[in-house]
Amino acid sequence: MTTDxxxxxxxxxxxxxxxxxxxxxxxGIFATKxxxxxxxxxxxxxxxxxxxRIHMGHVRNYTMGDVVARYKRAMGHAVLHPMxxxxxxxxxxxxxxxxxxxxxxxTYENIATMKAQLKSMGLSLDWAREIATCDPAYYKHQQxxxxxxxxxxxxxxxxxxxxxxxxxxxxxxxxxxxxxxxxRSGAVVEQRELTQWxxxxxxxSEDLLNALDTLDRxxxxxxxxxxxxxxxxxxxxxxxxxxxxxxxxxxxxxxIFTTRPDTLFGAKFMGLSPDHPLAAAAARKxxxxxxxxxxxxxxxxxxxxxxxxxxxxxxTGIRAMHPFDPGWKLPVYVANFILMDYxxxxxxxxxxxxxxxxxxxxxxxxGNTPVVCPEGQDLKTFVITNTAYDGDGxxxxxxxxxxxxxxQAKEEVAKRLETETRxxxxxxxxxxxxxxxDWGISRQRYWGCPIPIIHCAKCGVLPVPEKDLPVKLxxxxxxxxxxxxxxxHPTWKNVKCPQCGGDARRETDTMDTFxxxxxYFARFTDPWIANAPTDRKQVDKWLPVDQYIxxxxxxxxxxxxxxxxxxxxxxxxxxxxxxPFAGLFTQxxxxxxxxxxxxxxxxxxxxxxxxxxxxxxxxxLIATGEEVEIGPIEKMSKSKRNTVDPDDIMESYGADxxxxxxxxxxxxxxxxxxxxxxxxxxxxxxxxLWRLVGEIADVKAPEARPAQFGDAALAVRKAAHRALAxxxxxxxxxxxxxxxxxxYEFANALGEAIGGIETAVTPxxxxxxxxxxxxxxxxxxxxxxxxxxxCWAALGHKMxxxxxxxxxxxxELLVENTITLPVQVNGKKRADVTxxxxxxxxxxxxxxxxLDAVKRALEGKSPKKVIVVPQRIVNVVA
RNA sequence: GCCCCUGUGGCGGAAUUGGUAGACGCGCCAGACUCAAAAUCUGGUGGCCGCAAGGCCGUGCUGGUUCGAUUCCGGCCAGGGGCACCA
Numbered sequence: 001m002t003t004d005x006x007x008x009x010x011x012x013x014x015x016x017x018x019x020x021x022x023x024x025x026x027x028g029i030f031a032t033k034x035x036x037x038x039x040x041x042x043x044x045x046x047x048x049x050x051x052x053r054i055h056m057g058h059v060r061n062y063t064m065g066d067v068v069a070r071y072k073r074a075m076g077h078a079v080l081h082p083m084x085x086x087x088x089x090x091x092x093x094x095x096x097x098x099x100x101x102x103x104x105x106x107t108y109e110n111i112a113t114m115k116a117q118l119k120s121m122g123l124s125l126d127w128a129r130e131i132a133t134c135d136p137a138y139y140k141h142q143q144x145x146x147x148x149x150x151x152x153x154x155x156x157x158x159x160x161x162x163x164x165x166x167x168x169x170x171x172x173x174x175x176x177x178x179x180x181x182x183x184r185s186g187a188v189v190e191q192r193e194l195t196q197w198x199x200x201x202x203x204x205s206e207d208l209l210n211a212l213d214t215l216d217r218x219x220x221x222x223x224x225x226x227x228x229x230x231x232x233x234x235x236x237x238x239x240x241x242x243x244x245x246x247x248x249x250x251x252x253x254x255x256i257f258t259t260r261p262d263t264l265f266g267a268k269f270m271g272l273s274p275d276h277p278l279a280a281a282a283a284r285k286x287x288x289x290x291x292x293x294x295x296x297x298x299x300x301x302x303x304x305x306x307x308x309x310x311x312x313x314x315x316t317g318i319r320a321m322h323p324f325d326p327g328w329k330l331p332v333y334v335a336n337f338i339l340m341d342y343x344x345x346x347x348x349x350x351x352x353x354x355x356x357x358x359x360x361x362x363x364x365x366x367g368n369t370p371v372v373c374p375e376g377q378d379l380k381t382f383v384i385t386n387t388a389y390d391g392d393g394x395x396x397x398x399x400x401x402x403x404x405x406x407x408q409a410k411e412e413v414a415k416r417l418e419t420e421t422r423x424x425x426x427x428x429x430x431x432x433x434x435x436x437x438d439w440g441i442s443r444q445r446y447w448g449c450p451i452p453i454i455h456c457a458k459c460g461v462l463p464v465p466e467k468d469l470p471v472k473l474x475x476x477x478x479x480x481x482x483x484x485x486x487x488x489h490p491t492w493k494n495v496k497c498p499q500c501g502g503d504a505r506r507e508t509d510t511m512d513t514f515x516x517x518x519x520y521f522a523r524f525t526d527p528w529i530a531n532a533p534t535d536r537k538q539v540d541k542w543l544p545v546d547q548y549i550x551x552x553x554x555x556x557x558x559x560x561x562x563x564x565x566x567x568x569x570x571x572x573x574x575x576x577x578x579x580p581f582a583g584l585f586t587q588x589x590x591x592x593x594x595x596x597x598x599x600x601x602x603x604x605x606x607x608x609x610x611x612x613x614x615x616x617x618x619x620x621l622i623a624t625g626e627e628v629e630i631g632p633i634e635k636m637s638k639s640k641r642n643t644v645d646p647d648d649i650m651e652s653y654g655a656d657x658x659x660x661x662x663x664x665x666x667x668x669x670x671x672x673x674x675x676x677x678x679x680x681x682x683x684x685x686x687x688x689l690w691r692l693v694g695e696i697a698d699v700k701a702p703e704a705r706p707a708q709f710g711d712a713a714l715a716v717r718k719a720a721h722r723a724l725a726x727x728x729x730x731x732x733x734x735x736x737x738x739x740x741x742x743x744y745e746f747a748n749a750l751g752e753a754i755g756g757i758e759t760a761v762t763p764x765x766x767x768x769x770x771x772x773x774x775x776x777x778x779x780x781x782x783x784x785x786x787x788x789x790x791c792w793a794a795l796g797h798k799m800x801x802x803x804x805x806x807x808x809x810x811x812e813l814l815v816e817n818t819i820t821l822p823v824q825v826n827g828k829k830r831a832d833v834t835x836x837x838x839x840x841x842x843x844x845x846x847x848x849x850x851l852d853a854v855k856r857a858l859e860g861k862s863p864k865k866v867i868v869v870p871q872r873i874v875n876v877v878a
Numbered sequence: 879g880c881c882c883c884u885g886u887g888g889c890g891g892a893a894u895u896g897g898u899a900g901a902c903g904c905g906c907c908a909g910a911c912u913c914a915a916a917a918u919c920u921g922g923u924g925g926c927c928g929c930a931a932g933g934c935c936g937u938g939c940u941g942g943u944u945c946g947a948u949u950c951c952g953g954c955c956a957g958g959g960g961c962a963c964c965a
Contacts, residue, residue, distance in 0.1 A: 010917090224882065225960055233964075258965060271965085311963080337963040347965045355879070356963055435964055555960085612905075665890045665903060673890065677904055685903090687917090741892070741902035748902090755919095822898035827946045829898050867945050873897040877945050 011690035013654025017786040021122055029803050030124045034526065034538055036078035042542050043069045044521055046550030046558070047084045050110035050132075051091060054117045056590040056636055056662075056674060057551065059646050063659045063783075064587060064668055064736065065549050066123045070782035071731045073124070074806040080542055082524040083118065083125045085111050087134035088513045092447045094184070096479040103447040104475065107134055117646060121655045122785050124802065129527045133516035138523065139449040140470030141533035142515060147452060147463045148572040149199065156198050157461060160440060164192040169483035170444040185482075191297055196442040197451060197509070201564045205230055205434035207578075208563055217583035219669070222555045229556050231435025235259035236414055237344065238428040240270065243319040243329060248281045253422075254320055254332065257343030257433060261417075262409035263350040265398040266371035268361050270320045270332040271313070271347045275340035278332075282316040289314050289334065296336045311360040312336045323417060323427060324399070335360060343433055355388040362386070371398045372406060439561065441512040444484040446477055448510030456497035456504040465498050471506070484508055517558055518565035521545055522575055534574050543575065544582040547734075552586040559584070585734055588671040590662075592642040594631035595619055602641035603628050606648060610676060633673055644674055656784035657683045663736040663783055685744070686787055689780065692747060693791040695754050696773035701766040712753065713768035719749040720772040721813040727779045728806070736783075743780050750776065770795070775807045823848050824875040825857040833874065841868045848874050 024030060045065040048058055069081040085107075092103035099106075111132060118125070131138050149155045163172040167185035171194065182189055201208075209230045212223045238261065240254045254270060272279045274296040283290040292314040313333040322328035330348070337356055338347060349357035351368035361368055370384050372393040379396065395401040401409040417428030442451070450471040452464035464471055474492040477485035486492065486508040497504035519533070525542040526535040562580050569575035595603040603621060608628060611618045619628045636643045649658045661682035666672040709717060723746035730739040750772055757765070773795055781788035781801050792801035816837060821844070823831040831853035835844050845866045848854055858878055865877040 221883070221960085228881065228961060231961090231964065235965080256965080260965075335963095337965095339964065342964045349965085354965070356965080359963095433964080435961095552959090617905095667891080670884095670891095675890090675904080678890085681904055684917095691918090737891070738902085744902050820898095824898085824946070827944095832898080865945065867897095869897060869946095872894095873946085875897080875945050 020786045020789040032080045032126045038078040041072040041077035042080045042545045043547045044545045049086045052110050060662045063662045067782040082129040084131040087132040088448045136470045143452040164190045196440050198438040201439045205436045225555045236261040237431045240320040246319045255344045256346045261413040266350040266352045267348045268366045269349045271335040271338045273338040273340040273345040276345045279334045352384045358388040442509040446485045451507045453507035459499040518561045547583045548581040549585045589635050591671045592674045594642045595628045604641045653683045656787045664740045697794050699766045701770040702763045706764040709764045713764040716753050716768040720775045830857045
């Protein structure tokens with residue numbers, strides 16, 4: 001079939017894409033109305049930090065979200081698909097220090113650049129709802145909620161140990177301490193006790209853990225990570241009496257937490273955290289102990305040190321009495337491996353069944369007694385030397401517990417000790433402990449949301465009165481000195497006490513930026529409301545987010561904080577639900593080959609040319625022709641220079657090609673390898689679709705639907721509706737790589753159908769081809785929206801395909817009249833058999849046994865059994 | 879150390895969840911068009927044997943369950959991720 005030569009023009013993405021973006025903008029078709037009566041669908045991608053330019057990870061993330069948004073819109077939903085900026089944070093301050101630009105100017109310039117980049121991707125976003133967390137119109141509400149949380153008992157001020165950088169004069173997060181040194185200054189980090197603000201997330205430990213089971217549209221992996229992070233363990237709090245002759249001051253007992261009360265008869269020592277009050281009390285009388293505790297404090301910030309740190313202890317001289325035998329005295333050690341903020345900061349050590357305790361006793365010669373014996377183990381040969389036994393078994397060497405299982409022994413110990421009282425209190429009680437700690441939100445930083453608190457020498461710590469909100473960041477600050485610019489601002493921090501009117505001081509700490517991102521999804525539902533953080537009507541309407549999409553790196557912190565924050569908002573009346581994200585999808589990274597020059601420097605993909613001959617690939621620098629080594633495929637990063645700039649791809653191939661390639665091949669949860677060949681393949685397909693649609697547009701079809709369809713026409717219609725069914729199902733399940741494959745298949749089938757036309761097109765086939773063309777364009781529209789508009793127009797439609805409904809499936813076209821079943825003999829495929837769709841088992845069996853291939857495979861033997869699985873397979877067992 | 883995931887052609891991956899292994903794409907090979915190139919189109923492409931028809935082998939390794947296993951169960955190997963002195 002020949003085509004008009006004018007239709008042979010290539011599709012020009014660079015010209016077409018801005019044109020269609022403008023058309024969408026002018027018609028405002030992506031603006032969401034809060035009074036839209038259709039069923040709601042809220043799709044959200046994790047909003048970006050305005051670092052400067054978008055990267056390929058953003059392209060992947062936002063493409064996926066956009067496919068879902070466009071699909072749901074076509075399915076008749078009122079879709080909320082907003083975008084904003086996680087705009088507070090350290091990089092802006094670093095830029096201020098390095099380049100003398102104000103953080104605010106730097107941030108807003110980046111936002112402008114990145115917004116233009118996102119717009120060039122053709123995303124169907126409602127930009128009218130755009131928010132930036134550094135805007136006082138946003139953080140004012142965050143301050144209001146902080147005060148509400150404070151009133152509701154969800155915020156607390158307490159002392160805590162922090163990593164302190166003495167050069168930059170700021171607190172560092174654990175991730176910012178590298179090998180014991182500050183990541184910016186390189187100074188040795190100190191441990192300091194500071195008074196900080198905390199959100200009481202640990203009050204919700206149990207709820208946050210239990211509710212994970214209700215999040216059935218979250219990846220199992222993320223739920224598991226959160227479960228481990230919350231870290232629930234059941235155990236027993238036991239009060240040990242101390243030997244009065246050995247105790248300093250008025251201490252008389254020591255409370256410990258254990259999950260293994262069954263091993264109580266294997267105890268060899270008691271351990272105290274260096275921060276334990278009893279350790280401090282003992283140190284007051286013992287300078288050597290005090291020195292040891294000091295030594296412990298100096299170490300222990302750097303991860304590497306903790307990994308390799310030797311178990312060290314110091315005998316306090318105090319002796320504890322065994323709860324079941326007052327005559328049995330246990331030495332009380334201060335030990336460097338015991339944490340103050342878990343349990344009670346004190347343990348009893350059972351070396352035979354705990355590796356750390358074993359390492360400890362082996363160093364100090366305290367010995368061990370096994371009390372759990374593995375099933376089938378000979379008691380006489382059961383000795384623990386260097387490896388503790390933490391498996392199952394029977395109790396031994398344990399008096400009244402002997403012979404019991406671990407579970408029985410735990411229960412027996414708990415029962416005995418919780419019914420025994422001392423000073424009107426039970427000696428032991430059951431307790432559930434969580435690893436999750438309260439969320440410290442104080443940062444000694446400028447570029448963050450100010451904590452709305454005033455410190456008055458007379459009246460104490462006071463909230464800023466609501467009428468004075470927002471507490472705005474002053475803009476006249478300097479970054480020439482280390483430390484927090486707010487702290488040395490001449491006027492900002494000096495205020496009058498709202499209670500007594502005397503001189504008072506503002507809180508100069510700002511909030512952790514994770515606070516900003518813990519509620520932005522709620523603000524999107526009505527970003528205009530000025531007198532409250534949220535409009536309850538809109539929050540109730542739109543939340544939870546139906547589909548949240550982002551990187552796995554946020555599996556714990558951001559997602560856990562948001563879950564807590566939503567609960568806190570519920571308690572203070574700002575929201576009505578517990579779980580903000582009904583569906584979560586974590587996408588994989590974008591990775592790329594690395595290229596290394598002879599001198600060891602990395603080369604950028606854009607500067608490298610790849611040649612292939614046979615199976616060998618060779619990379620050379622375009623500029624000089626120097627051969628570079630092709631290295632392993634790694635996450636795109638500045639350090640390895642294996643990044644590809646989205647702008648370059650948009651420029652040379654267009655947004656649709658980039659979007660299509662991002663969705664092809666790799667399943668969305670896995671890493672995708674960005675390759676030049678892959679992009680070219682996607683670009684080829686864009687042109688192929690354009691030609692194919694051009695050919696269909698040339699077909700003269702009757703207005704009316706024909707009453708009858710011939711074989712060729714029916715085949716086209718079946719291919720179209722099968723593709724429709726498959727693609728719909730796969731988009732709904734976010735299996736974009738399969739959508740892509742099905743669209744390829746469909747385009748291949750259509751291409752063959754048109755190529756097979758020899759003379760004139762019959763009216764029924766012409767009609768079927770036009771129908772198939774319309775379906776094809778609407779199917780790929782969510783992935784390649786600009787090309788789809790261009791094709792839709794070429795097919796003669798006047799409306800935008802972006803506001804067209806999804807095609808109607810005709811299910812009867814999915815049903816075949818005859819089916820071809822594979823035929824196995826003894827489990828090996830030998831033939832196919834084609835039978836009517838509703839053929840009975842006996843008919844199929846007869847047809848199968850008549851096949852030559854089956855007779856041959858049976859070698860004259862008669863079959864023992866014929867298994868016929870309807871619609872699936874036939875297996876002949878000889 | 880504890881917990882979890884993954885392993886299929888040269889490559890990315892598919893397989894209706896126990897029923898034809900390798901869809902679709904990339905790459906490669908051959909051909910058509912062209913003075914040539916680009917672009918495009920056609921055919922081939924897991925391995926081995928065979929002119930062919932066809933046969934044998936094949937989803938990390940190794941056992942098992944089953945008429946039938948990439949899929950389920952046991953053991954091992956390899957790679958990746960999370961937590962990490964949490965008592």
